[in-house]
Amino acid sequence: MTAPPETAVQTVDLHKTYSGPKGDVEAVRGIDLDVRRGEFFGLLGPNGAGKSTTIGMLTTLVRPTSGEARVCGFDVTRDAVEVKRRIGMVSQNNTLDSELTAAENLEFRGRFFGLGARAAKRRADELLELFGLADRRDGNPFELSGGQAKRLMIGRALVHRPEVLFLDEPTAGLDPQNRVNLWDLLRELQKQGQTIVLTTHYMEEAEVLCDRLAVVDHGRVLARGTAAELKDSAGADTVLTVSYDGDVPADLSKLSERAGISKVEVNGGQIRVFSTAPEGLLGELVGAGAAAGVNVTDASQLRPSLETVFLSLTGRDYRD
């Protein structure tokens, strides 16, 4: 596998199966990715999709079961140390060093990567200043708020100016204000040329931040491209979902023949209609129920978004 130099991350048919006492878990089942230098790339998927496992393999901490992964041209298994020299990683949970102060967390990270003692101190102060943590420099990292701790972890991942920055669900658990602040920060980093690979299960986040996305579920890539491309290809439709307390009225299945309706899914008492011309459709679905003598228990209409893309790709609600 050879990649052009502008490729930052490349994987080919990457697999990971965890074997445990309770049997095997196929967490990643053949993922192909390529991330270009300078790109902001997103892995979007629900809980358990295999995002952390994929990031783990790319950052050398999870051993692939099969397939290949290269970061900055180096194989993650054979050249793990070379890969580690070139990446920064912000994991999902707080892995700050509780034995050290906030400043020392940055300082020692710098020294692990070859900075001299004085240079590491200087770099630590510089990053604390940049990330608005200067007043916390001598505090314990576990006394920081969630947003501050995340910023410190991002700062720590940047100490040695990595070529690729990996972020595993960086905004999970942050309040909306902190989330938006972090988005600004990440966008600013990218503007300066930082290659970023981020995982998230927030559709909105993927859409706002990422140049290109891979939608993953059950360890596979379902679709990839820019958010706009994804919406064009799979989810230009508005999705209407109506649940009845009895069977879906029979004549509704004929809807799929109508112009502007691309797909109709009936599942027990629930009907889902994918349409580019949704005007009046919801009322029609409700009315059909009344005519057939069943009550509507739930009705929703989702406008085209990554959420509808996910719906049409998997037939599942993203939040299920």
Add this chain to the structure above:
Amino acid sequence: MTATLPAEPAAGPAVRTTVGRTFLAMMSRELRVLRKNFVSTFVRVLLQPLLFVFVFAYVLPKLGTGAPGAGSAGGGTTFSTILVPGLVGSSIVMQGIMAVVFPLMMELNWQRSITDRALAPLPIPLLAVEKIVASGLQALIAGLLVFPCVLFIHAGGQAPDVHVSNWPLLVFVLVFGSLLSAAGGLLMGTLVDPQKVQMIFGIILMPISMLGCVYYPWAALEHVRWLQIVSLANPMVYVNEGLRAALTPDVGHMHFYVYGTVILVGTVALTWLSARKFTQRVLT
């Protein structure tokens, strides 16, 4: 905060480093942490041996209760002569194990903060070696601090008879005894699950230290032959016997070929085994 991000090449060249340099940087992190916790760590280490010599080498002789243990080791040997190498050795072994096990329990389980260290540009087995060296250093410091305490605390006429005739031997036993303990600790820490760590300490460490030939030389056990044989399975015995050979050569002790081989081979074998297990725990 965001508007002020630097006009720096964020994706500029990674800082160049070597594995050796990273290893040393990790050691300096351990030293920083050790310096911060120095007093609390070593007060705990010193307390037990200190109280022990106080009671057995000072209070009991004062009360006229003949000090235990003496006769068996040959005429004229005071109990404190037996205790000096025993307490130094047991402090080394205990500290070597604890210095690695407790932090490791936190790092491997709670939040898995080990991933932080594992991302440093170093092969994971070397990270294990780094942990052994750092904890071995703590063990060595513990031994060196305990030594003067047990040397100087005693009643009149109960002075220990300590003289070093073979310095390289003393250095060998201190250094490799420390590394052996730390490697054993790392192996325990990677094998034991965190809920059971308290139990392990009770069930394994207590007998190791009580029956580790701390309070009597191994040779004296010839009167309890089965215990003498069973004791050979206890690594602490070899460290204490090695220290006896180095510090109190007049007291009967094991032959160098025995304790020297066990300490050296044990250190190498436990380091290899624990580095393997550690790597398996860190990389999933």
